[in-house]
Amino acid sequence: MSKLIETDALIIGAGPVGLFAVFELGLLNINCHVIDILDKPGGQCAQLYPEKPIYDIPAYPMISGKDLTDKLLLQIKPFSPVFHFEELAKDLKKNNDGTWHISTKKGLNFHAKVIIIAAGGGSFEPKKPNIPNLEKYFDQVRYSIDQIDNFKNKDIVILGGGDSALDWTVQLNEIVKSLTLIHRRDVFRGSPATVNKVMDLRDKGEIKFHVGQVKNIIGSNGILDAVQCEKKEGILEIPCDILMPFFGLTMSLGPVEKWGLNLLEDRVSVSTETYQTSVPGIYAVGDINTYPGKLKLILSGFHETALMAHAVFKYINPEERLTLQYTTTSSSLQKKLLAK
Amino acid sequence: MVNINFISSKGVLQKADAVAGETLMECAKKNQIHEIEAECGGGCSCATCHVYIHKEWLDKLEKPSEMEEDMLDFAFNVKENSRLSCQIKIEDVLDGLTLETPETQF
Structure with missing residues (x-):
């Protein structure tokens, strides 16, 4: 077995929502490794519509899928996420202490406290x-x-x-x-x-x-x-x-389907309080999840990552109190964001 | 309203009302034409809204763009009357447009 890669959170999917999850988790000192089936970050934004304009990202009257990806990468740079491209999360095992062991198709092994599924429409597969x-x-x-x-x-x-x-x-x-x-x-x-x-x-x-x-x-x-x-x-x-x-490629839920999570019409069911799935320690954000009133928008995915990150913090640190801090005023957050 | 006739691969006719300005794919999705997937949502980047336009209507449509032709390479069982429905804008002159949907989109 290859060397075990230790991480707080393993994010599955490097689309816009997976990338922003790095940011929200990073603000709470939770470090991330990110894997994606594609050879580059951006998910559908990069694969399906890199040059096409998106009009419903707040504060951007119009932005291309590629620009959105590039700006997110810049935004999460201070948190130094580690990317593993052309990788598919395959097998999942719960350790005795509640952490997870995930192995990938090409043989990487991760030891993670939590898993964040941000896999959009699922993994891209050949038609x-x-x-x-x-x-x-x-x-x-x-x-x-x-x-x-x-x-x-x-x-x-x-x-x-x-x-x-x-x-x-x-x-x-x-x-x-x-x-x-x-x-x-x-x-x-x-x-x-x-x-x-x-x-x-x-x-x-x-x-x-x-x-x-x-x-x-x-x-x-x-x-x-x-x-x-x-x-x-x-x-x-x-x-x-x-x-x-x-x-060409098409999307399917892939191995996630066999992880024992509650699914509804090929989407992963989550709580809208925590974005946790039916399995404690596994979360789902963005297009891959579903809940009453779900809208498949990048905008909704961003919102979900903030609530998910706070829930993950409490899951990892049950004894610690977490108060909401603002990037505009919190000196400790600013230190993190400007550090590197 | 512009009337569109969708014929499934099994030969079942479903009539739908389209609005000038929307795309044929949008009309199909609104009317739950299940043989049209439109995975990418209309970006001409997935070839899963492939349809066969009935011959008598083919000339009334604008010719496919180079981008559409390229994307048709990723569709299966492409024929001379193959089009991607997300690239066809509904106009009043298309009232009665008749097309067939393929058995699968890939």
């Missing part, structure tokens, strides 16, 4: 195309590459025309037996350099390219043999050892 029997061949249908050796000397079929499809086409082509790229049109969306590289490989005949769509796959005894590519001219059968569909 699985609606091809009959696709799940039967889970071993041969890949959405990412863990061991590149598994692709050596294989017949690979890549679906899609975006960055992921193009990047893997260029990279894998060096080592595979054959590579076929299938896309619905002959226009690609990717960095110009990569698009040119793919065009070049196609023109030289190093890869095969088809305008079409795969709607059926063929296999026997649990082994995938080929895909059927529907083209204008007809159906073409292409041998396939590994199929890689790249149709």
Whole structure:
């Protein structure tokens, strides 16, 4: 097991609400580690609408998802949160003393006093195309590459025309037996350099390219043999050892679903006094939670983090009295905010 | 009011009233057309409000933007009459617009 990472709070999700939770917890001297499935902070703001304006953030008549993320990062800098990107919180165990042990998909282990779920719409996962029997061949249908050796000397079929499809086409082509790229049109969306590289490989005949769509796959005894590519001219059968569909990302609740928390319509139920879930020591803020009257707004998520932070303080320090302090007047808060 | 005919993948017709100025996706969500997901809420960044516009209406719509075409790459079973409903603005001339929704959005 990798070294145990000690933290007061483990925040799951680095979207705007997860980031602001660092701030509210930080004011109360509660330190945080933050994990996120994406490779950057910002959550949906970064992944779905970085350039699109948001109009309902107080004091900002208009701000882009990217700017909001950047400003939140600046705001929480004094509290030195530690980020772990491209990580998924997977298994959860309660220790005898009431603290938590969380392990991640890539093998990190955290020891945390509390867990804050700020996972928005859930974790981003690759879209699985609606091809009959696709799940039967889970071993041969890949959405990412863990061991590149598994692709050596294989017949690979890549679906899609975006960055992921193009990047893997260029990279894998060096080592595979054959590579076929299938896309619905002959226009690609990717960095110009990569698009040119793919065009070049196609023109030289190093890869095969088809305008079409795969709607059926063929296999026997649990082994995938080929895909059927529907083209204008007809159906073409292409041998396939590994199929890689790249149709972007979608959101799902993910492992959180199995943590024994009370859920309501795929959201985590919380108390509106503490934002604690049905399990003491686990809190949920932002789009992922639900309660009577819930509005899925960034604004509501910010409010929830303040109440959550105060509840967490009392949970961690049951003997201590907590008085509300203002950043405008409290010298101790100002010291924290200006320290670094 | 502009009348819109939503036909589900099972062939069930549901009529809905739309207001000029709103998007086809907004009209679908208001009327609980369950085969339209619109995960991103109308940002043209998820391709989960994919619809098939009936051929006779296709020419009455503005052509899809480059951004919409790019995003359609992330939809499944894209056809010549595929559109993203969040990118279609309802106008009075679209009264009677008929479209089909796909079985799944991915």
